[in-house]
Every structure is written in C-alpha cells, then in structure tokens.
Amino acid sequence: MKQAIGFIDSGVGGLTVVKEVLKQLPHEQIYYLGDTARCPYGPRKPEEVLKFTREMSHFLIDRGIKMLVIACNTATAAALVQIRAELDIPVIGVIQPGSRAALKESRNNKIAVLGTIGTVKSEAYPKALKRLNHQVEVDSLACPKFVSVVESGEYKSAIAKKVVAESLLPLKNTTIDTVILGCTHYPLLKPIIENFLGADVAVINSGEETASEVSALLDYHGLLDSGGDTIKHRFFTTGSTSIFKNLAEDWLGMQDMHIEHIKLGEGGKQ
Amino acid sequence: MKQAIGFIDSGVGGLTVVKEVLKQLPHEQIYYLGDTARCPYGPRKPEEVLKFTREMSHFLIDRGIKMLVIACNTATAAALVQIRAELDIPVIGVIQPGSRAALKESRNNKIAVLGTIGTVKSEAYPKALKRLNHQVEVDSLACPKFVSVVESGEYKSAIAKKVVAESLLPLKNTTIDTVILGCTHYPLLKPIIENFLGADVAVINSGEETASEVSALLDYHGLLDSGGDTIKHRFFTTGSTSIFKNLAEDWLGMQDMHIEHIKLGEGGKQ
Numbered sequence: 435m436k437q438a439i440g441f442i443d444s445g446v447g448g449l450t451v452v453k454e455v456l457k458q459l460p461h462e463q464i465y466y467l468g469d470t471a472r473c474p475y476g477p478r479k480p481e482e483v484l485k486f487t488r489e490m491s492h493f494l495i496d497r498g499i500k501m502l503v504i505a506c507n508t509a510t511a512a513a514l515v516q517i518r519a520e521l522d523i524p525v526i527g528v529i530q531p532g533s534r535a536a537l538k539e540s541r542n543n544k545i546a547v548l549g550t551i552g553t554v555k556s557e558a559y560p561k562a563l564k565r566l567n568h569q570v571e572v573d574s575l576a577c578p579k580f581v582s583v584v585e586s587g588e589y590k591s592a593i594a595k596k597v598v599a600e601s602l603l604p605l606k607n608t609t610i611d612t613v614i615l616g617c618t619h620y621p622l623l624k625p626i627i628e629n630f631l632g633a634d635v636a637v638i639n640s641g642e643e644t645a646s647e648v649s650a651l652l653d654y655h656g657l658l659d660s661g662g663d664t665i666k667h668r669f670f671t672t673g674s675t676s677i678f679k680n681l682a683e684d685w686l687g688m689q690d691m692h693i694e695h696i697k698l699g700e701g702g703k704q
Numbered sequence: 705m706k707q708a709i710g711f712i713d714s715g716v717g718g719l720t721v722v723k724e725v726l727k728q729l730p731h732e733q734i735y736y737l738g739d740t741a742r743c744p745y746g747p748r749k750p751e752e753v754l755k756f757t758r759e760m761s762h763f764l765i766d767r768g769i770k771m772l773v774i775a776c777n778t779a780t781a782a783a784l785v786q787i788r789a790e791l792d793i794p795v796i797g798v799i800q801p802g803s804r805a806a807l808k809e810s811r812n813n814k815i816a817v818l819g820t821i822g823t824v825k826s827e828a829y830p831k832a833l834k835r836l837n838h839q840v841e842v843d844s845l846a847c848p849k850f851v852s853v854v855e856s857g858e859y860k861s862a863i864a865k866k867v868v869a870e871s872l873l874p875l876k877n878t879t880i881d882t883v884i885l886g887c888t889h890y891p892l893l894k895p896i897i898e899n900f901l902g903a904d905v906a907v908i909n910s911g912e913e914t915a916s917e918v919s920a921l922l923d924y925h926g927l928l929d930s931g932g933d934t935i936k937h938r939f940f941t942t943g944s945t946s947i948f949k950n951l952a953e954d955w956l957g958m959q960d961m962h963i964e965h966i967k968l969g970e971g972g973k974q
Contacts, residue, residue, distance in 0.1 A: 458804070458807065459836065461837070526924070530920070530923050534728070534916060538912075538916075565928055565930075566729065566731075566919065566928070567730055567731070568731060568931065569730075642808075643916070646913070646916060646920075647920045649836065650800070650801070650916075650921070651920070651924065654794075660835075
C-alpha cells in the first residue's frame with residue numbers, strides 16, 4: 435500500500451513546503467497536519483512546543499507515514515532532535531535546509547533570519563549557519579505579527595504590506611544580501627517582503643531545499659514511491675476547516691479539497 | 705580527530721564535485737582518490753567497474769573516512785547499491801542528485817543525458833528520472849571521447865570544441881530544454897558545451913546538488929565537522945601525479961598541491 439510523507443506545522447505554514455514537495459515529487463502521497471487551534475507556536479515555551487509536536491507526530495505515525503517533515507521552524511528548533519531520536523522513520527526539519535540554501539545564495543555571507551520569537555530565542559539558525567560556515571554574520575529579527583496575518587488569510591492585503599514594512603524596517607540600508615524566511619508561514623508574504631527589501635536582497639524560502647532533502651533521504655532509505663496505487667492526499671487541522679481550505683486551495687492550486695477536522699491533546703483521542 | 709569525506713572517481717572528474725563541496729562545506733576535510741591508471745571506466749564491464757570501485761572504497765575506508773561519495777557516474781551506475789550495502793558509513797552517488805537537479809530546472813520535461821558508454825548502457829539516468837517523474841522524456845547520448853579530452857588536460861582547446869560539436873550534433877534543433885552532464889569529467893567542458901547548445905538549453909552539473917546531499921546527510925547522521933583541528937586534504941591518484949596536479953590546481957584554484965601516487969588492485973597493497 436502507498437505510504438505517505440507526513441508534514442506537521444502549527445497551522446497552514448507548512449503548506450509552503452508541501453507545495454515544493456508536490457513539484458519535485460509529483461507521485462508521492464502527502465499527509466498534512468496543521469495544529470491551527472493552538473497556533474501560534476512562536477511565543478510558547480520550548481517544552482510545550484515539544485509536547486505539541488510529539489502529539490502531531492504520533493497522530494500521523496498512527497496513520498502509517500514513511501517519513502516525517504517538521505515543516506515548522508519553531509517546532510524544528512524545539513523538537514527535531516528529540517523527535518528524530520524517538521521515531522524509527524526518517525525525520526527532518528526546515529532549519530538545516532534553509533541555512534544551506536541561504537549560504538548557497540549569499541555572496542557576502544551577511545545573512546538575516548526572520549522568525550517567530552521562539553525560533554529567534556533558540557538561536558537555531560545562527561548555530562546551523564555558523565556550523566556550515568564559521569565566517570557568516572547572522573542577524574535575527576522576530577516578526578511576531580506575520581503568522582497571524584497569514585493564518586487570517588490577509589497575506590495579500592494592505593494590512594500585510596503595513597506589517598511587513600514596520601517589521602522589516604531594521605533591515606533597510608544594511609549590507610545584508612540574503613534574508614531567510616525562518617518560518618514556513620512567511621513565504622506567503624514573500625512578494626511583499628521582496629518588494630520592500632528590493633532587488634539586491636535574496637529572500638530564501640526553505641521549501642525548495644527541504645523538498646530536495648526529502649527526495650534525497652527517501653532515495654537514500656529506499657523509500658521513494660514506486661508508483662501504482664492511486665494517490666490520496668489527506669489534510670488535517672485542529673482548527674477551522676473552511677479557513678484552512680480557502681488558503682490551501684489558493685496556495686496549492688488545488689480544487690475541492692477535503693479538509694478533516696481533528697482534536698489533539700487532552701481533547702483528542704491519542 | 706578530524707574525519708574526512710571520501711571521494712572516488714576513475715580519474716580527475718570527481719574534482720568537479722569536490723569543488724562544490726568545498727564551496728558549501730568549507731570546514732570539511734576531503735580525501736580524494738582518482739584511479740587514473742585504469743581510466744576510462746566507461747567502456748569497461750559493470751563487474752569490473754564494481755571491483756575497481758570496491759578497491760577504491762576500501763583504500764579510503766582504511767584511512768578513516770566518515771562518508772563516501774562515488775563521484776563517478778559509471779561507478780555509481782555499476783556499484784552504488786552494492787557498495788552502500790557493504791559499508792557501514794553513508795554512501796552516495798551522483799546520478800540521483802543529477803536527476804533531481806535536472807527535473808528542478810526543466811520546464812518541458814524533455815531531458816538529454818550525456819554519459820559514458822557504461823552509464824548510457826546501464827539506463828541508470830532514465831530509471832532515476834522516471835522514478836521521480838513518470839512524465840519525463842529522456843534521450844541518452846554516449847560521448848566516449850570527452851573523458852580522454854579532459855584527462856589529457858585539453859579541455860579548453862580547439863580539439864575540445866571539435867569533439868563537443870561532433871558529439872552533440874544530434875541534440876541540435878530538438879525540443880530538449882535540459883542536458884545532464886552525466887559524467888563528472890564533463891563539467892570541465894561545460895563552457896564549450898553551453899556555447900554549442902545555446903542559451904535555451906540548461907546544462908546541469910550534478911556537483912552542486914551532490915554537495916547539498918552531502919551536507920544534508922552529514923547533518924542527518926550527526927557527522928558535520930565541529931571545527932577545531934587543522935584541515936589536511938589528501939589527493940591520491942594511481943596515475944601521473946603531475947597531470948593530476950596541474951588540472952586539480954587549475955580547477956580547484958589551489959596552489960602547491962601535494963598529490964600522492966598509490967597502487968590499487970594486483971599491484972597495490974590492499
């Protein structure tokens with residue numbers, strides 16, 4: 435039977451990674467879980483994010499996934515090491531691919547990371563970037579308003595433009611040449627962010643590099659889909675199915691998506 | 705103690721992969737072995753290529769590498785599956801990364817693969833490409849003269865231009881939009897190949913994508929170098945050290961390289 439690749443996120447952000455995986459691996463089946471009811475994860479304590487990430491992982495493991503992508507930077511920073519140790523399928527996050535992509539792009543090794551409060555506090559990006567290249571200079575900027583702008587579906591609006599301009603003001607007139615979208619929600623704001631920062635700054639969506647890593651690891655572990663059975667993607671959310679559906683259909687270019695509502699934690703059946 | 709990443713090739717071709725790895729992972733130590741004395745591998749039988757690849761792998765394993773890159777398409781096609789099963793360190797080849805990079809680049813999914821006779825006969829590229837995307841159309845073209853043009857140091861000469869033009873004539877006026885350099889020697893001819901094929905055809909050197917895979921797998925296995933000890937790259941060849949040195953210094957932009965001559969097979973101490 436066809437086995438899916440599992441994706442988990444605090445909400446809809448991980449769909450930006452799914453989009454790239456569907457492009458690079460069109461015959462793979464996707465199971466996605468967005469914990470919209472408890473979004474945002476950014477301001478929460480690492481222990482709580484680990485607990486939630488563990489609950490999401492087990493929900494998808496129970497449905498038979500062959501690989502897990504923690505498609506959320508906050509959860510990657512707080513939980514990747516532990517979840518990888520606990521599960522016996524390949525588990526990857528988005529911080530390492532994002533760092534790799536940024537270092538490939540940057541010409542002067544001056545990189546800024548935009549992220550949630552949790553991701554910035556964790557210093558996961560500066561650590562990952564400096565591990566790959568000791569010479570890199572990294573600035574981190576928390577953009578706590580971005581996630582709610584995206585989750586509310588306002589990511590193309592005038593509000594989005596205003597929030598982006600206010601939040602990214604510290605990056606104007608610096609020598610930074612590469613900015614990492616260190617939260618999987620932020621690629622939905624990418625056109626506005628690029629427009630604000632100008633053509634000299636490369637804006638990195640870690641989705642493409644994460645998709646390449648998914649492809650490489652599936653191959654390495656002999657888990658690439660061999661074709662055959664019909665693909666049936668499944669999308670789960672702990673929050674509103676209608677908001678999720680609108681955004682997912684717009685972003686993924688899919689139609690008539692069926693979104694399943696589920697419960698996690700004390701209210702759910704684990 | 706610092707552990708190196710091992711690279712093996714039939715000759716100097718794998719240096720095109722090393723170049724990208726040094727760019728993406730500047731703090732990693734490299735051990736490289738080119739089996740120049742028995743180059744080219746392309747026309748040899750798969751069983752013989754497997755035997756030679758096994759000898760090269762063990763030479764580097766004995767020197768304590770933490771990961772092995774089969775930086776040769778012919779050897780990847782003939783030996784990757786077996787060598788991966790036999791060794792207890794991560795082992796990757798160049799065909800899967802090359803396929804991934806080509807599919808990311810192509811807009812019409814019409815791809816040509818240039819390779820040695822051995823690689824073309826193995827059908828490793830069409831299989832890898834179609835496994836990732838069933839819709840792709842693949843043409844294969846053996847270019848048996850390319851390796852000796854490169855190994856003889858003639859890769860910028862008028863001879864190289866003539867050989868490229870004659871070999872790639874079948875690709876002129878086709879709808880192919882992406883060409884994979886399916887032999888690690890060929891990137892040294894890339895400027896001439898691009899010039900002949902024109903701006904509408906993307907020419908894929910699998911080195912960059914292979915380097916990304918090396919980085920991803922080292923991270924996944926917790927093997928990224930943590931800094932500290934001084935880096936001492938080592939380069940071994942079974943052939944002429946002076947030809948190897950000239951080409952390696954030109955290609956890698958290094959100076960005063962020390963190339964070590966070794967013997968493999970019946971003549972060597974395994």
